[in-house]
Amino acid sequence: MAKTKTSFFCKSCGAEYSKWMGKCSSCGEWNTIIEEVIHIEKSPKWLNKSQEKKVKKPRAVHLLNPTQEDRIDMENAELNRVLGGGLVKGSLVLLGGEPGIGKSTLLLQVALKARGLKVLYVSGEESEQQIRMRADRIGIENEFCYVINETHTDEIFMQLANMDIDMLVIDSIQTLQTDKIDSTAGSISQIRETTGELQRFAKESHIPVFLVGHITKDGNIAGPKILEHIVDTVLQFEGDRNYGYRILRSHKNRFGSTSELGIYEMNSTGMREVSNPSEILISQRDEASSGVAISATMEGGRPMLIEVQALASSAVYGTPQRSATGFDTRRLNMLLAVLEKKAGFKISTKDVFLNIAGGIKVDDPAIDLAVICAVLSSNYNVPIPEKVCFAAEIGLTGEVRSINHAEQRIHEAEKLGFDKIYLSKYSLKGIHQRDFKIIIEGYSRLEEVFRALFGGQ
DSSP: OOEEEEEEEETTTOOEESSOOSBOTTTOOBSOEEEEEEEEOOOOSSOOGGGSOOOOOOOOGGGSOOOOOOEEOOSOHHHHHHHTSSEETTOEEEEEEOTTSSHHHHHHHHHHHOTTOOEEEEESSSOHHHHHHHHHHHTOOOTTEEEEEOOBHHHHHHHHHTOOOSEEEEEOGGGOBOTTSOSOTTSHHHHHHHHHHHHHHHHHHTOOEEEEEOBOTTSSBSSOTHHHHHSSEEEEEEOOTTSSEEEEEEEEETTSOSSOEEEEEEETTEEEEOSOTHHHHSOOOSSOOTTEEEEEEEETTEEEEEEEEEEEEEOSSSSOOEEEESSOHHHHHHHHHHHHHTSOOOOTTEEEEEEETTSOOOOOGGGHHHHHHHHHHHHHTOOOOTTEEEEOEEOTTSBEEOOSOHHHHHHHHHHTTOSEEEEEGGGOTTOOGGGOSSEEEEESBHHHHHHHHHTTO
16 A cells, blocks of 8 residues: 655755744745645565666766757747757656746747657646637647647657657646655645656657746745756746737757857737847937937847936935846945946936836846946936947946957947947957947947047036
8 A cells, every 4th residue: 555644845946844833944944844645656675687777977077978869940030049959869858937927938939840850748837728828819820739738748658658749837836746746736746746747758759848837926936946057948938018028048058058048028929039129129219318228238148239228316314325127226326326436427416317228137247337337427417428328337447348259349339330430448459430320439438438429528
């Protein structure tokens, strides 16, 4: 007979305890430890010699075969970029995001566009009719995309045994349950066991598996932290509900870089790939406005231009307000202190509000110069010329510091029709003006930039 016992798990990190505790000693969270019933099947205590697994001997690194990962082209340039060049066979990919952000739409669209691939889409949240309605809205037909509404892993593996598929999509991992664990779907033990079963299936069959994961109110993927440790890739699908744009980021990738991102636009027919992000991140206006500066930034290996908007006004209350959307508020405070101390501009009595247009978040220090110029432009109500952009980091002593990938940023600005770009003169090593149509200006101090940009203002 099967033996049943209970154990205590931390909802935050998945650590197991023999008794209840108020605080998890692993992650330090309070009141996250819950009791769950575990169903354990009895197994022989000892194995016969014929049943023993052969022990693998360690091998030197230089003797291992240097094989390249076999990747699948997903017919989706943005997804391919984030995955590192395509989907690796046998990989386990977790896609997380807020409810309604478009996770199911994106994966169904990928499944329908995967020409020549046999895909099984397993949904535990939506009926087959709802999936058909979404497929009709997307407008892509694929006779090799199969759909099933199932939550038990035993039934799913039974179907897989009778099908020769090339890719599996699970929507979502929190709805799956296995008979090996006597607890409800979505519990820590169920998520851990079902994910482990899918991992073994992916590695043994070399079939890639996509998992959809819910997130908590804190923005973390729901379930034990071990879920993110088991999978090979963790993707985060994010975006502002007030905008139609969605950003796909990689938080973990065993087969590629985690600095890449993909940009999509959600419309009535699904997710449209945005191959030129600058088209959505730079506003179109009829006349020049003060407080607007364009910066050339990098996301992974992709250069793009973003619009920095600033508003500086006299403080109504005693303490000036500092607010930033899409930018680190602490870094904004640092840049304003540099303006006050090193450049001599009186900003301490002004409210300063900063916004990165398009609803994206940027942590590239190369937009420092654009932030400072946008603040001064708003403060003195002097517009910055429309065809001018910036790419430089600002140091605490007021110097204009060099940044990486300067040549790629210059090429992107030139491609979009800009006439002039302001950089640090230390970024111009090996870069010659004769190779570009755009005018390249290099400076070493903030004061030099202000004189060249605003003249006698």
